[in-house]
Structure formats: structure tokens, C-alpha cells
Amino acid sequence: MTTAGTGMISQRARARMIERLKGQGIENPMVLAAMSAVPRHQFLEEGIQQRAYDETPLPIGQGQTISSPYIVAKSCELIAQDRTLERVLEVGGGCGYQAAVLSKLAKEVLSLERIAKLIGRARQTLRDLRINNVLIKNVDGTTGYAAAGPFDAIVVAAAMPYIPEALKLQLKPGGRLVAPVGAGDVQKLILIEALPEGGFSEKELESVKFVPLLSGVV
Numbered sequence: 001m002t003t004a005g006t007g008m009i010s011q012r013a014r015a016r017m018i019e020r021l022k023g024q025g026i027e028n029p030m031v032l033a034a035m036s037a038v039p040r041h042q043f044l045e046e047g048i049q050q051r052a053y054d055e056t057p058l059p060i061g062q063g064q065t066i067s068s069p070y071i072v073a074k075s076c077e078l079i080a081q082d083r084t085l086e087r088v089l090e091v092g093g094g095c096g097y098q099a100a101v102l103s104k105l106a107k108e109v110l111s112l113e114r115i116a117k118l119i120g121r122a123r124q125t126l127r128d129l130r131i132n133n134v135l136i137k138n139v140d141g142t143t144g145y146a147a148a149g150p151f152d153a154i155v156v157a158a159a160m161p162y163i164p165e166a167l168k169l170q171l172k173p174g175g176r177l178v179a180p181v182g183a184g185d186v187q188k189l190i191l192i193e194a195l196p197e198g199g200f201s202e203k204e205l206e207s208v209k210f211v212p213l214l215s216g217v218v
Helices: 004-024 029-037 045-052 067-079 095-104 118-127
Strands: 060-062 064-066 085-091 107-111 134-137 151-156 171-183 185-192 202-205
Touching: 004 107, 029 067, 029 095, 029 171, 060 067, 060 107, 067 151, 067 171, 067 185, 085 095, 095 107, 095 118, 095 134, 107 118, 107 151, 118 134
Parallel strands: 085 107, 085 151, 107 134, 151 171
Antiparallel strands: 060 064, 171 185, 185 202
């Protein structure tokens, strides 16, 4: 549900967000278009909807947060390549916002979320927005979802102590994986690429701060 007047506010705020993202170095036109198309405020509780387009993570309940617009855009830009993404895996679906952005960049998005109470609202919001190419599963995503792989890209939305080999092996050749790695205040965004000739390349990017990726289903 959206508060009265939020629609016009969100349109202006979303336009400012896109200009800010450009200033932060986000260049991919498909990513900018996806960020512009998805109404971030609809994934939040009414009381904080007017902060939806600020450059900050925000609470979504159950001790979890929605990542800042820049982090979502950066993660999407890192996996978006000069080809159509067929299937993307998201680990840590939360409120469904990043999956909605990914839905504009890929034919199919599989989102894994361990907290069942977050999934009902995420599914409803995606239905309200008529986003039909996202499937959310209530499973432990710490090692991905090999049964549905391989994937063109994998985006992890919570901090891992390290990237498991089992997760890397779910990438198609040429596929990319983006994940925050580390603990507490010492986390880095890591980009993994599955090399066509075999093996993986790894690049350490900027410092980030995510909630930890936990195991189990609740």
C-alpha cells in the first residue's frame, strides 16, 4: 500500500536517484533504466516510504535491510554484460526489490530467502507490480541452488566469510558472481568470473557493509 501523494514524490525522487547514480559512476543504460522502472518505495513499510530513494540501506523487518540504491545498481552493473542474461540467481532476497531490478535485466530470476516472513510480502509486491519472471524460494542459500543452475549470474545480498566453491561452480562459462565478503566493518565487494577455458578470475572491489549471510531456514 502506498501513502497518498507518494506517487508524485517518488517520481521526482527516483529521477534524482538516477542522476545521483550517474554521478556515482553507474553507466550501464539498462541498469539505469531498470532502477528507474522499479518503484523502490513499494517494497517498504509506509512509515519509511518517503526515504526510499535516499542513498542509504533501510530496515525491512526481521533484522534485515534493503541495500542502498548504489549497491543494488553496482551489483547489477557488474553482472550485466553485452549479452542477454537468461537465468540469474539471487541469494538473500529480502523484500524483493533487487530481484525486481534484476527482472528487468534477465529472462528469469531465482531468489533465495531464508526468512519466510519476508517472502509473503515480497511475493505480493512483485504480483502488484506484475513482475512474473521472479521465483522466490524459502531455502538456505549459503551454497546457492545447484538444482536450478547453471546461472549466467549470481548476486549475493548478504556478507559471506568466503565464497564457497560450490557456488562458483553454479556459474555458466563467462558467468559472473558478485558477493560481499568479510565480517563486521571489514567487507569487500568481490567479483568472480567463470573463465571460458576453465577456472575463475577474482577481483576485489570497494568496501561495503552488509548484514551477514546466515544458514538455516526460519
